[in-house]
Amino acid sequence: MKTSPAQSVRPDLKVVARKAAPARYILKLYVAGQSPKSVNAIANIKRICEENLKGRYELDVIDLYQQPQLAQGEQIIALPTLTRKIPPPVRRIIGDMSNTERVLVGLDIKAMV
Numbered sequence: 001m002k003t004s005p006a007q008s009v010r011p012d013l014k015v016v017a018r019k020a021a022p023a024r025y026i027l028k029l030y031v032a033g034q035s036p037k038s039v040n041a042i043a044n045i046k047r048i049c050e051e052n053l054k055g056r057y058e059l060d061v062i063d064l065y066q067q068p069q070l071a072q073g074e075q076i077i078a079l080p081t082l083t084r085k086i087p088p089p090v091r092r093i094i095g096d097m098s099n100t101e102r103v104l105v106g107l108d109i110k111a112m113v
Contacts, residue, residue, distance in 0.1 A: 030080060
């Protein structure tokens with residue numbers, strides 16, 4: 001007995017649509033000690049993440065005064081720099097993260113309008 005694609009082989013089974021799990025973000029913010037730009041960048045990215053990624057992000061703040069060897073390995077050339085490791089591809093944003101729209105677009109959380 002042939003069935004058309006529109007007919008179900010087992011009409012008693014229901015197809016349940018699943019939503020894709022929201023993406024989890026792994027972010028690293030590279031700063032230079034407690035400079036005003038660093039302090040602003042930390043506060044701004046924490047606020048942006050809480051407002052837009054609540055429960056879906058991991059943020060590591062790395063002080064390059066304390067761990068300067070990480071700058072070369074991560075190709076950090078300016079501070080503060082935010083990197084998004086996951087989801088791929090790696091993205092970098094340089095500055096104090098004060099422009100929320102730019103940060104959201106840079107992290108690929110919000111499309112540019």
